[in-house]
Amino acid sequence: MAVRAPGTRAFAALALAAAALAPAACAPPGGAPRPMTAGAAVREAAAIKAAFVHAWDGYVRYAWGHDELRPLTRGWRDWYPHSLLMTPVDGYDTMLLMGLTAQADSAKRLILDSLSFDRDFPVQVFEITIRELGGLLSAYQLDGDPRFLALARDLGTRLLPAFGSPTGMPYRFVNLETGAVSGPVSNPAEVGTLMLEFGTLSKLTGDPRYYDAAKRAVVALFARRSPIGLVGSAIDVRTGAWTDPDSHISGGIDSYYEYLLKSWLLFGDPDFERMWDSSIAAVNRYLADSEPTGFWYGHADMNTGRRTLADFGALDAYFAAELAKSGDTARAARLMRSIYRMWTLHGVEPEELNYDSMRVVSPGYELRPEALESDYYLYRITGNPRYRAMAKVMVDSLLHYTRSAVGFTALKSVLTKERRDRMESYFLAETLKYAWLIFSPPAALDFDRVIFNTEAHPLRRTWR
């Protein structure tokens, strides 16, 4: 069923606000936007919190005990033959941060009463690690209940057989009960986005196996970078041979870079610093692209560095956060201007844009958080009020176009605003969390002491 967003004309005011920012958004941050008053920020944060409650209420009413809400058909979706409670596990720490005590209590009860990983089916190691393991570890750190850590430990142990390949890089899937593995052709994101969770699990339990397995995988992947320092899109974990040389910072590679940087920051392990330093130099040399339309990161051949594609999309938008966190606020600010331009082109960002022609290549919007994530980092690191102004435009349009009677829903197309019956759990874990944090006082979360995993679960170094 094609459903269109309501009140599009009534939304003209927002479009005007976007237009006011857009050309100039493209002017340097620091160009004197009207700072948001404290009262306006409080109201925006309250609207985002109310949006979270609306999303959660939909889950409670129509998808309770399942992985995800189907907002349009008022049903549910499970990823596997049995639910792993993706939405409650992913959303729990956002509830704690927002002070949603009643919601947090019911989510906690559901998780502790019924979440079990003793299941005879294969799961995707990457997704289960970033959503479930990450969610349980942050739940433990924020809430202190040892049952969260026990669940995390059980899950981490069941995932460990995935690392049993000849190279040490994990298979994509592992059966939680039998340990049987499958999916030998993987990618840098799935190989290299396990360290924060497995490392934290080791630090919190005193069992080094998790840290060691995840680190060995990253080191094995890094060792297979090309002579010019880039990685490709697909690699066989049995042989270590690349099966796709397309290099980029987008989905399939993205969080590999994110975790090199953040593993250095969270664990202080200098091997990660070296790998990040060498990787970011190659990325900035071969993938960064200054065009008349803005500053972007495109695709290139990992062996020659030859530009192959001028595409950038919603997933790539995380990269400004990494640049900012690593201290490169100049590139981060330039990239954020492009991201904002991409977002305001059609009112909501598309999944993929060709930045030469500025034509949409893939028109969906999957309720993704990355643009707001980068905006949040830039706002916290620079304090520049322009980032709150940008965020207000992005948040208001996303809530407008994706809100449905029950929950929020992905868009099939940002061009037509036609909807799709899906509310991913990361909408509660990430999108609404970053949005809310941008408009909340710094005390809402100690930004300098926290490392977010790629699903926005905050992890803290509580060990020596």
Ligand code: DMJ
């Ligand atoms: C999330 O699951 C994570 O942010 C992941 O790193 C990328 N994809 C989604 C959000 O877009």
